[in-house]
Amino acid sequence: MSGYGTDRESEELTFAAPPPVRGGAFTRTWWGQAWLKALDDSALDAQQVKAGRRHARAGAVGAVSVRPGRITAVVRDPDGGAYRGDVLVRVLTDEEWDRLLDLAVDSAGHIAALLDHEMPPHLVEDAAGVGVELLPGVGDLEPECACEAWDHCPHTAALCHQMARILDEDPFALLLLRGRGQRAVVDALQARSAARAGGAGAGAPRDAGTGSAPAGVSAAEAYALRDILPPLPDVPVPEAVPGEPPSLDTETDPEPGVEPAALEFLAADTAARAHRLLTELLAGRPTPPGVAATGLTVAEDAVRLAAGRPPAWVAGRLAARTGRSRAGLDLATRAWRWGGAPALAVLEESWTPDEAALARAAARLAEAWEDGEGPELSRSGARWTVAGAEAELRLGEDGRWWPYRHEGGVWTPVGPADRDPAAALTTATGEGERDG
Template structure:
């Protein structure tokens, strides 16, 4: 038999005793069942003062010691047939299932259950007292216990399901067996179903392999629906697989990409021409500008793209001037570079740029000539080839 023990709660302040729909419904069942309203009020005062000890909750019964008196409240349990209907309802409605997995019992569940013939919320006659004081009706002790349970329902609505006959693990196990369908389910609710799936296997040792070839969406039966760009979808699937491989290989060092960076990354994967045109339109740039960014990406990812596009002022320009002058002294030509921020203009259309990553980047005709280099002389050599 499933049983949960809840430690005594601290005294309650003023205001409403129950905040949740479930707690208020529970207290209404008490008020509808008790014949003496004065005893209900006396029990509320006892509960507010912290007179209720640890509460035992198990299917069909709650128990606690209130002012040295054992108090029990018996709750009508649902039949197996009722539970079968209730769990079938939950399994077929992803919204209810998502809420249960988030340790919440949605108010709509009670209404939907009632429509299916299952009364989840207790009604008149479903909350019966058994008290050591000898009272035959609800007394201050059992009323105090019921008020304490209302506070527990505010914290964990699964308490009501346990009282009705089944615990949380038993319910989730039954839902796993039911195998809920996710067809037509919103993404947020479908994601909540992950708690019903077995854990993923551990990652293998070593770097992840290259993604396997994806199945083609063109020339398939049935044909893709009208308006779906199958080639673009195939490309995005391949790009997502490659990004996942990179994240697995580099995490947690893999940086988050900006929209501009991710656009350049996608363009660098040589997508079909229509996809490239859509990327350029979405980012608001000309196709040749996107192509230049994509070629830069192949030389060094985010750092290379920043070297191509960012203009900024280094903190130690004199030191960088001296480093570049030393590199130029070892190279043919006698041109004196002209500096603008992090860019040194050499002869013609050649430049050296200093990146925020501490590397020198060679640029010719507005294009990166190769990867970044720590040594200015090596970067300068890329312009001589």
């Protein structure tokens, strides 16, 4: 069976709407880029595709439903209107699925990559070699929209861009779109592998030419298949709050130079950090900057501790022991809260970009204001100050832009870093606050 859409499998996945995208490439994987190239090659009006990209960047696409042959989402227009958009893709036939699964079982590397949520390029190439097209090509993304456009409109283009982000994280969504979900694919791979292993056992027929038994399952393939056999254990649930550290208030006098209250504070900080790391890990969220506290200098760790809003006497000790004033420590902790050690480095360190870094920065600035109506900026080292405004952009060594504002006679960090200098400048000037 083939065609656009099918009822042979009821599996459906729904992906929650992600946050808006600010600057940078829309997709980071080669298969996500191939998906968007199919959109660019299929759409007759490039302006509609660009409008869809802006919609997707702005977070206008709702939850995306993926099922065999169809993806669906509601897309909002800037004027508040909402339209259901669908994009249809041909479902593979049963015979095509057999060829694809046989290819995957033939290579342990293909299986291992799929289980690691990667789309191995050799699998796509090998599949194309036997007439199975996994990734869409020209004309393969068929649009349907409630706005009644006959070609790709901003709504279906936005949906396609959102799907590219989904494919970045879960290429199995592409297999589901082609007709079979992850569980069905894994079960089929397991059955094929087991059948091949059984066929090479003690009673297996011998090759007529050599008299030897057919080859069995390679060690690499067996190792790659290990993860699909046993079920995974349930994810543990962490305690709601970190445990209480032991009290050091005893009848025994401490050793000279040892402050029990300071040790209790450090123990509580360690317990809270460990609890937060475990909670973030189990929730599948990235660790916030500075929480891991690995590889920090003494001065950086002092700022990290101060950013946790300790008692005033602890903050005073941290400032004194690191040669900072209280005002200087407050400014450093403000930077830390926006981005950890990288944000602190931008505040306290001065570096001069080389010619290559300056060229990349100039290209970013030109791209951010394509209409040429950007602000007048004067550069000093890695800092770009806005003429006639109390705003500044600072370039980090990783290529991200940090917003700064002149407050109380001091250049102060006012937001997180952004790959898009225009977005960072909006934060620095406070336009986003006024708009909000």
